[in-house]
Amino acid sequence: MRSNINGLKWLQFTQDLFVLDIHNLERRWLKYKIKTFLPVFTTIILVTLLIMGTVMLWSKSKPNTTPSPLLTTNTKKIAQSRKTVSTPVENNMILEPSMDFIHSISEPAHVITPPPESGQMKNINTTQKIASSQLPPPVAKTLYVLELPPLPKAQIQSSTNNKTMTINRNESTLDITELEQRFKETSNANLGLFIARYYYEHSNYSESYNYALKTNAVNSHIEESWIIFAKSLTKLGKTDQAKKTLQFYISQSGSETAKGLLDNIEKGNFK
């Protein structure tokens, strides 16, 4: 009996000692939970940031081998309408020719461009975006020879009378037409450059102008394309436009070749 009383007293004593401050306890519990989950949240945030950073770095460092959809669209616009050529390029274009001068010469452009075979220009709106793997390899100097379909052998006729040698070179328009067709299909800047170069070398400046323009629209970083573009304009008598183009390109790229050409045009060394 006595032990029971002592037990009850002990129970009462311990209960008195055990005073619960629930609100304080809940506050401490909240603090504990925050402390527990803080490292987890921090880790998640850090990992997310790390992944995002890696993806951004990777996407920046990825080489731009294929024309962007924007460029393709722009190419289409150029092909569809002359007026769209002068439309300012949107958003992400790093380097794009200012086509304002073309707008200023919009009427003469008709005079410049319509060669007999330039009907291909109408078809260029069928340009399709293709995967980079489908693109032909970049055209190099050596490739220049390889890319060309084998030309018919020059027929050498020897004249026994005057002992002179006449070389008849057949220029097959079908070969370049085939390349133009491929360019329409692939929109490969290197191929466009090749065609522009070909026409320029064959003194067809209106076509070289056209293809240099298209090449610039596909890839605005090819120096040679800009040079051919300016040279073609000069050859077509549009020296002012050629100068403007070169000045614009120099301001964007600082190209030494372009500076040299501009200098020659200004001095009248290049006509």
Added chain:
Amino acid sequence: MDNSLFSKPRDLFLDIVNPKDYVQIDSVSHMYQSLKNSVQKPLKMILLYGRPGTGKSMLLHKLHHDLSKHQKVFMISTPIVDEDDFLRVLAQNIFGHAPREVMTLNRFLELSDALSLPIIPIVLLDEAQLYSASLMEKIRLISDARAIKFVITLHKTDKEDVIAKEHFQTRIWESIELQNASHDELKVYIQKKLLKFNCFDVANMFNDKNIKLISTLTKGNYRETNKLLYSLFSLYCWFEENNPNTIHYNALKHKWIEMAAIHTGLIRA
């Protein structure tokens, strides 16, 4: 408050060593049986050791409770550090002799020889790590003389392990180590304790997740578990009185278990 569903379970988990509250768990029952068998053998000293809160004292009390029905058993729960007092208390309780003069070891052994009891009496010493080295030496001599059979309990901590080695290792004939409860053992312990006192509703509130959390917080320590559950049921009593809508009767709230752990110091917040 006393009519609360949770007041009875709360009081069950008060940290009081009572052999009647002993809960039979398989591993502990096995230990207890081997301890009982050891006591029956002609051994001089039996050591029961383990980390604090593993149930040593409870086992010793249970042994005392069970053996005292059949033979002379004396238990010293709180260590008597004075040597003279220790021997005097033993002489009085074992031999029924209350000496007026100072009780020396020789006098004690003479008394033992003179009485020559047919069955060697058993003395249970709890918290034996608190005894001085010289008193432990006397205890060893008494057990060597087969005057008394000692069952002692020791805390097994790094420091006390050294003491155990120095004073007991060569003299111990049998030692039993108690371990902390596993997850399943703790579940059995809690539920058996509640069911033993007809707290069926509360026993059903413990699910595996609750037990796992409790086991993690207390590391299977029985004393810590008792403290935690006492705090937890106190919280339940409070909420039952002040905000009964917050109580879910199908499971214990993790939040409240953690709050109880914060209150008892198991969680530092």
